[in-house]
Amino acid sequence: MYKPSKEEFKAEMKRKGWTRPQLAERWGKSETWISKIAGNDERDQHWNDALAGLPKNKSEL
Numbered sequence: 878m879y880k881p882s883k884e885e886f887k888a889e890m891k892r893k894g895w896t897r898p899q900l901a902e903r904w905g906k907s908e909t910w911i912s913k914i915a916g917n918d919e920r921d922q923h924w925n926d927a928l929a930g931l932p933k934n935k936s937e938l
Contacts (some may be wrong), residue, residue, distance in 0.1 A: 878922070881930050886915045886928060894934035 881889060887917065890900060897915070901908045914924050 879925050879926060880922070881928070883916045883918050886920075886925075889928055890915065892933075893931055894936075895931065899934060900931075910932070 890897075895903075896907045897911045901911045904911070906914075914920050
């Protein structure tokens with residue numbers, strides 16, 4: 878099961894080219910909510926799955 882640490886979660890967001898504001902808009906959450914999700918090692922598994930399935934951010938290419 879994919880369960881990244883908070884550091885790994887943030888690194889994967891960055892690797893895929895997403896910022897917190899962009900991800901908040903895509904997922905329909907606030908930037909604060911994204912920060913809480915990313916910083917919580919005990920986040921619900923569906924957030925880990927969402928990160929795993931997140932495509933590269935085309936606006937960053």
